[in-house]
Amino acid sequence: MDPLKEISVRAKVGDADYVEIEKIDVASEAKDEMLAKTIEYVAPATSGTTVVFDMVITSQKQFPQIKRTEITTK
Numbered sequence: 416m417d418p419l420k421e422i423s424v425r426a427k428v429g430d431a432d433y434v435e436i437e438k439i440d441v442a443s444e445a446k447d448e449m450l451a452k453t454i455e456y457v458a459p460a461t462s463g464t465t466v467v468f469d470m471v472i473t474s475q476k477q478f479p480q481i482k483r484t485e486i487t488t489k
Contacts, residue, residue, distance in 0.1 A: 433467075
């Protein structure tokens with residue numbers, strides 16, 4: 416079993432550096448149950464801009480796991 420400790424959600428707009436949107440302490444959450452969290456983010460108004468979202472999951476493993484998704488504004 417590898418219980419989660421923390422989830423950090425960060426975003427990167429275009430070539431800019433990543434900015435942390437929210438950090439969630441999940442160490443005290445119930446084990447083996449789904450965790451749902453809504454995070455609001457306003458995407459840039461410039462059409463064609465790529466925004467990369469990373470969810471950095473920290474647990475007892477030596478290195479964090481990263482789940483990544485990208486959107487392109489229209």
